[in-house]
Amino acid sequence: DSGVTQTPKHLITATGQRVTLRCSPRSGDLSVYWYQQSLDQGLQFLIQYYNGEERAKGNILERFSAQQFPDLHSELNLSSLELGDSALYFCASSVGGLAYGYTFGSGTRLTVV
Amino acid sequence: AQTVTQSQPEMSVQEAETVTLSCTYDTSESDYYLFWYKQPPSRQMILVIRQEAYKQQNATENRFSVNFQKAAKSFSLKISDSQLGDAAMYFCAYRANAGGTSYGKLTFGQGTILTVHP
Numbered sequence: 350d351s352g353v354t355q356t357p358k359h360l361i362t363a364t365g366q367r368v369t370l371r372c373s374p375r376s377g378d379l380s381v382y383w384y385q386q387s388l389d390q391g392l393q394f395l396i397q398y399y400n401g402e403e404r405a406k407g408n409i410l411e412r413f414s415a416q417q418f419p420d421l422h423s424e425l426n427l428s429s430l431e432l433g434d435s436a437l438y439f440c441a442s443s444v445g446g447l448a449y450g451y452t453f454g455s456g457t458r459l460t461v462v
Numbered sequence: 463a464q465t466v467t468q469s470q471p472e473m474s475v476q477e478a479e480t481v482t483l484s485c486t487y488d489t490s491e492s493d494y495y496l497f498w499y500k501q502p503p504s505r506q507m508i509l510v511i512r513q514e515a516y517k518q519q520n521a522t523e524n525r526f527s528v529n530f531q532k533a534a535k536s537f538s539l540k541i542s543d544s545q546l547g548d549a550a551m552y553f554c555a556y557r558a559n560a561g562g563t564s565y566g567k568l569t570f571g572q573g574t575i576l577t578v579h580p
Contacts, residue, residue, distance in 0.1 A: 392570040405567050453507035
């Protein structure tokens with residue numbers, strides 16, 4: 350157990366729907382990162398939050414949004430889902446913003462049908 | 463923009479032997495970190511080893527070591543005495559040690575699948 354908890358582990362939903370992925374960082378970690386892993390795009394950085402504030406943004410679609418709550422857990426919201434959004438979504442956490450390595454969760458496997 | 467390239471989609475090694483995975487990167491930064499992550503079939507991303515660009519000495523963690531060539535922008539991973547449990551996808555990753563819009567972002571290579579034969 351890495352200490353980073355992601356729920357759910359698996360999610361199957363239909364096109365056009367909206368889903369929320371949840372991440373609880375390791376105790377004491379202030380930064381949360383979201384990554385998407387797909388066969389064609391590899392591992393892509395989506396977004397980073399540090400202590401509740403957005404700190405960096407990557408290739409995140411406008412249909413996707415995220416937030417970090419006061420208790421430091423984070424949620425990634427994916428809306429108007431398309432078949433191409435099927436992927437493994439990872440959350441990672443670190444103590445600081447410019448961390449010397451992250452700790453990853455075990456991921457949420459999203460399948461859009 | 464920074465890019466990371468792993469030119470070996472697949473590699474294989476016999477148990478107890480040594481294998482080297484290649485990684486090159488492109489950046490205009492002088493201060494950065496490099497990482498190797500392992501992703502076994504469980505999907506968990508596990509940090510294997512990390513290297514700070516300003517350190518000339520190559521990092522070592524037990525059977526894992528790197529060959530960091532800053533001028534050539536090369537960062538290879540050597541696995542000695544390979545074990546069956548080393549079978550996984552290995553990712554090379556880069557992170558600039560600076561703020562700005564990329565802040566804590568890791569840029570990953572495409573990955574190398576390592577097979578270990580008994």
